[in-house]
Amino acid sequence: MLAKLFRFKGGVKPQTNKAISVHEPIGRAPLPARLFVPLHQSIGGAPNPLVQAGDSVLKGQLIGAADAWVSAAVHAPTSGRVLAVEEHVAAHPSGLPTLCVVIEPDGRDEWIERRPVDHHSLPPERVRELLRDAGVVGLGGAAFPSHAKLTPARAVAMEHLVINGAECEPFMTCDDMLMRERADEIVRGIAIFRELLSAREVLIGIEDNKQEAIAAMQEAVLRLAPDYRVVAVPTRYPAGGAKQLIRVLTGKEVPASRRSTELGVQCFNVATVYTAYRALACGEPVLSRIVTLTGNVERPRNWEVWLGTPMREVVALARPRADSSSFLMGGPMMGFEIPDLDAPVVKATNCIIAASPALFPPPPPEMPCIRCGACAEACPHELQPFELYWFARARNFGKTQEYYIFDCIECGCCSYVCPSHIPLVQYFRFAKSEIWAREREKQAADAAKERFELRNARAEREQAEKAERLARAASAKASEKRAPPDPGNKPAPESAPAVDQPPAAAGEVAMTAGDAEAIRKAAIAAAIERARSQRESAQPRNTDRLSAGQQREIAAVEARRAARSTAATAAASGTAAATDSGGAAVPPAGSRRDD
Amino acid sequence: MSWSTPPYLLADVSVRRVMLQVLVALLPGIAAYVWLIGPAIILQLLIATLAALLGEALMLRLRRRPLLLFLTDGSAIVTAWLVALAFPPLSPWWLTVVGVLFAIVVAKHLYGGLGQNPFNPAMIAFAACIVSFPALMSQWPALGLRLSLAEQFGIIAGLAPRVDAMSGATPLDALKTALKLGDGAVDVPTLLATQEVFGNFAGRGWEWVSTGYLLGGLWLWQRKVITWQAPAAFVGGLSLLAGILWAWNPQQFANPLFHLFSGGSLLGAFFIVTDPVSGSTTFRGKLIFGFLAGAIAYVIRVFGGYPDGVAFAVLLMNLCVPLIDMYTQAPIFGMKNPK
Numbered sequence: 001m002l003a004k005l006f007r008f009k010g011g012v013k014p015q016t017n018k019a020i021s022v023h024e025p026i027g028r029a030p031l032p033a034r035l036f037v038p039l040h041q042s043i044g045g046a047p048n049p050l051v052q053a054g055d056s057v058l059k060g061q062l063i064g065a066a067d068a069w070v071s072a073a074v075h076a077p078t079s080g081r082v083l084a085v086e087e088h089v090a091a092h093p094s095g096l097p098t099l100c101v102v103i104e105p106d107g108r109d110e111w112i113e114r115r116p117v118d119h120h121s122l123p124p125e126r127v128r129e130l131l132r133d134a135g136v137v138g139l140g141g142a143a144f145p146s147h148a149k150l151t152p153a154r155a156v157a158m159e160h161l162v163i164n165g166a167e168c169e170p171f172m173t174c175d176d177m178l179m180r181e182r183a184d185e186i187v188r189g190i191a192i193f194r195e196l197l198s199a200r201e202v203l204i205g206i207e208d209n210k211q212e213a214i215a216a217m218q219e220a221v222l223r224l225a226p227d228y229r230v231v232a233v234p235t236r237y238p239a240g241g242a243k244q245l246i247r248v249l250t251g252k253e254v255p256a257s258r259r260s261t262e263l264g265v266q267c268f269n270v271a272t273v274y275t276a277y278r279a280l281a282c283g284e285p286v287l288s289r290i291v292t293l294t295g296n297v298e299r300p301r302n303w304e305v306w307l308g309t310p311m312r313e314v315v316a317l318a319r320p321r322a323d324s325s326s327f328l329m330g331g332p333m334m335g336f337e338i339p340d341l342d343a344p345v346v347k348a349t350n351c352i353i354a355a356s357p358a359l360f361p362p363p364p365p366e367m368p369c370i371r372c373g374a375c376a377e378a379c380p381h382e383l384q385p386f387e388l389y390w391f392a393r394a395r396n397f398g399k400t401q402e403y404y405i406f407d408c409i410e411c412g413c414c415s416y417v418c419p420s421h422i423p424l425v426q427y428f429r430f431a432k433s434e435i436w437a438r439e440r441e442k443q444a445a446d447a448a449k450e451r452f453e454l455r456n457a458r459a460e461r462e463q464a465e466k467a468e469r470l471a472r473a474a475s476a477k478a479s480e481k482r483a484p485p486d487p488g489n490k491p492a493p494e495s496a497p498a499v500d501q502p503p504a505a506a507g508e509v510a511m512t513a514g515d516a517e518a519i520r521k522a523a524i525a526a527a528i529e530r531a532r533s534q535r536e537s538a539q540p541r542n543t544d545r546l547s548a549g550q551q552r553e554i555a556a557v558e559a560r561r562a563a564r565s566t567a568a569t570a571a572a573s574g575t576a577a578a579t580d581s582g583g584a585a586v587p588p589a590g591s592r593r594d595d
Numbered sequence: 596m597s598w599s600t601p602p603y604l605l606a607d608v609s610v611r612r613v614m615l616q617v618l619v620a621l622l623p624g625i626a627a628y629v630w631l632i633g634p635a636i637i638l639q640l641l642i643a644t645l646a647a648l649l650g651e652a653l654m655l656r657l658r659r660r661p662l663l664l665f666l667t668d669g670s671a672i673v674t675a676w677l678v679a680l681a682f683p684p685l686s687p688w689w690l691t692v693v694g695v696l697f698a699i700v701v702a703k704h705l706y707g708g709l710g711q712n713p714f715n716p717a718m719i720a721f722a723a724c725i726v727s728f729p730a731l732m733s734q735w736p737a738l739g740l741r742l743s744l745a746e747q748f749g750i751i752a753g754l755a756p757r758v759d760a761m762s763g764a765t766p767l768d769a770l771k772t773a774l775k776l777g778d779g780a781v782d783v784p785t786l787l788a789t790q791e792v793f794g795n796f797a798g799r800g801w802e803w804v805s806t807g808y809l810l811g812g813l814w815l816w817q818r819k820v821i822t823w824q825a826p827a828a829f830v831g832g833l834s835l836l837a838g839i840l841w842a843w844n845p846q847q848f849a850n851p852l853f854h855l856f857s858g859g860s861l862l863g864a865f866f867i868v869t870d871p872v873s874g875s876t877t878f879r880g881k882l883i884f885g886f887l888a889g890a891i892a893y894v895i896r897v898f899g900g901y902p903d904g905v906a907f908a909v910l911l912m913n914l915c916v917p918l919i920d921m922y923t924q925a926p927i928f929g930m931k932n933p934k
């Protein structure tokens with residue numbers, strides 16, 4: 001390869017432990033007796049269920065429709081009967097339940113009508129819609145809806161399409177095996193994405209510890225798309241992080257505050273590209289995914305698993321050893337302990353590792369930070385983790401933001417190298433969620449304040465109107481008095497409002513009635529005065545009494561919110577700053593290896 | 596926090612291992628020291644270690660911290676050894692004990708223990724003792740003073756009288772005296788060439804102790820226990836000032852090489868300004884910290900009233916660390932050329 005490679009700073013080199021799970025080809029996991037298909041399997045809005053208990057479904061039938069642009073559809077993995085649409089434990093560290101469609105397979109595995117399309121003949125918007133409706137999401141672990149990342153920035157030409165086959169997490173080999181076995185489909189899928197983005201160049205990055213995958217991809221590229229470049233990148237965690245891979249291949253650095261499309265680059269995982277190809281060329285939505293089963297097991301191997309299969313049944317395929325103490329979903333660096341093996345496999349489930357105390361010894365006791373700086377050396381985003389840690393511990397969240405906590409991708413390099421064994425990532429997650437919670441609170445408070453002010457304004461208006469009416473009534477009376485009595489006249493229509501007034505008020509006005517005009521002016525002035533005093537008494541409670549520090553904090557929150565709104569869109573380019581509230585079948589990490 | 600948090604893999608590192616490596620890196624210097632002075636320094640190291648562990652245990656007890664975990668982290672022993680190496684080798688035992696206890700109890704634990712001390716504990720001990728016991732802290736054994744093992748131990752234990760002949764002028768003292776006498780009275784190059792206390796390129800014998808520290812320091816750097824910025828900048832700051840004055844008036848000022856290999860220069864460069872807890876943590880910060888510490892050390896040792904300036908220079912710079920760190924934060928990933 002002649003490609004000039006760039007370096008990202010930091011990173012670590014843990015034992016990869018990948019060799020054990022690549023001896024056998026990808027196996028096809030059997031259909032379980034029951035499938036629990038969560039409706040919410042991607043970042044973004046939760047799809048609405050389209051079926052109910054008793055319905056029969058066909059394989060590939062839509063059972064949950066995307067409810068927003070950033071959302072992705074969910075399908076029945078096989079034909080059968082819907083037993084229920086109910087809450088079921090999710091593949092999420094919280095172990096909270098999520099709404100699932102429970103399907104009892106009928107064994108016929110009968111497809112719905114599949115409609116392959118030629119993406120060339122369709123307008124790009126239609127292709128993006130098709131991908132959304134086929135449930136194509138980032139399979140690297142972030143599960144971000146892919147169609148939302150496939151709109152090029154208007155102002156910047158798309159320079160590079162980066163395809164992520166780096167797979168830097170130890171133990172994980174699902175992308176490796178996919179590239180070895182299904183390179184053609186991947187390369188064809190890349191063509192679709194490239195066209196949608198009008199990308200000038202395609203760079204496929206694979207860590208250099210996967211020689212077979214590199215060879216297979218090179219061979220397929222040579223045959224199908226000779227202008228793509230397959231690039232072997234140095235094996236160093238987290239080389240497979242989207243931002244790190246983009247850096248290594250293109251030299252560009254995407255901060256949290258910007259979208260990668262703004263820099264003319266976009267990144268997709270190989271498995272994502274593969275499913276996109278199947279969705280369009282075969283008309284098959286995403287029904288399964290490849291899962292590495294490894295760790296403390298007799299038979300480590302990759303399996304193609306139906307989404308919704310309970311993990312317990314999947315894990316059994318690998319025959320975990322007796323001393324397995326727990327199971328991790330994802331890699332050992334960014335994954336999490338599965339709280340309940342009844343949780344189903346979802347689109348984000350790239351790897352399940354049987355853990356034992358021998359494989360992952362419990363961490364030695366936490367010591368105080370000695371400011372050795374090892375964490376900063378290892379941080380691929382060049383943050384100062386120990387400073388973040390001090391501030392997070394002190395709950396000084398404003399400071400954590402000054403030190404760029406939202407640029408932290410939670411890769412775990414800092415925790416990995418810390419001689420004091422401080423669970424740094426834990427502290428950063430804590431700080432981030434605290435900040436989000438505060439922001440939500442602030443938003444709620446803002447909304448309440450707005451309501452309050454609206455009500456005040458209404459009251460003021462009503463009072464002013466009332467005063468005006470009174471004044472008008474008074475002036476009418478006054479003019480009535482002054483007018484020569486005319487017995488033939490009915491009461492003037494102008495005095496009609498006076499009838500509406502409560503007698504006391506009318507009397508009051510009548511008592512002080514002198515010059516009608518003067519009264520009217522006085523009444524209005526009084527109303528204005530009242531309104532002002534009311535406003536003044538109301539306002540300090542909200543803003544004026546804040547200390548300088550609080551005001552600064554609010555200003556910071558505002559700035560952040562502005563940044564967040566870019567970050568939310570940045571999520572569309574792989575930054576995925578959003579986390580999910582409990583119940584979503586998506587790991588809570590800020591950003592996974594890739595989307 | 597519970598263990599069910601990623602990452603589940605951890606590198607095989609620990610505070611204890613870091614501290615052990617620092618101790619190992621001190622061995623070449625110590626070996627040269629023994630060759631130069633005799634086993635007295637070993638005894639001092641033992642006394643210091645014992646005092647440090649006792650002080651540490653006491654403070655951990657008082658602060659209700661896990662005793663075994665912190666006693667075995669090695670940090671107290673590192674402090675103890677640095678104190679012992681910074682003090683004159685034939686100091687009475689109680690002086691070493693006082694120094695070490697001051698370092699552990701006051702400079703370390705009263706500030707919150709491991710990782711919390713804003714000042715380098717060993718340097719605090721040195722500064723406190725040189726202010727409180729200036730005479731004792733200036734008694735460096737005269738070269739060629741061949742004392743038997745028993746005699747050395749006797750002096751340290753306070754059993755034998757502290758003979759005046761024992762304390763000779765250190766090479767730095769000799770130079771300072773020369774400077775005080777005024778221009779022309781003494782000529783430094785001749786002094787270096789003729790006086791017995793001067794060796795090949797610095798103080799006789801001491802130059803090899805310094806070389807030992809240099810080797811240990813380079814090993815620490817190669818093992819990635821320390822980074823190069825602070826030591827290099829310290830050496831740079833010291834050499835630059837020394838170089839300028841030497842170039843201006845070589846009759847009166849010694850050359851940079853002499854200064855580097857005299858006194859506590861290299862011990863300071865590799866084992867003191869590299870202390871992560873009390874030093875700066877940013878790339879540029881370490882450069883600033885080291886450079887200024889080196890420069891100030893030179894000024895104090897040449898023009899000040901104390902035999903060496905490393906301790907005060909480091910303490911002074913320790914004070915500035917929060918400020919330095921705040922203003923030297925490097926741009927993060929993706930923020931280097933904000934468009």
Ligand code: SF4
Pocket residue numbers: 368369370371372373374375376385386389414417418419420421422424
């Ligand atoms: S690696 Fe650990 S001990 Fe060292 S500075 Fe970072 S947090 Fe502190």
Ligand code: SF4
Pocket residue numbers: 378379380381382383385407408409410411412413414415424425428
């Ligand atoms: S987890 Fe965050 S702070 Fe730690 S190394 Fe990764 S990006 Fe840096």
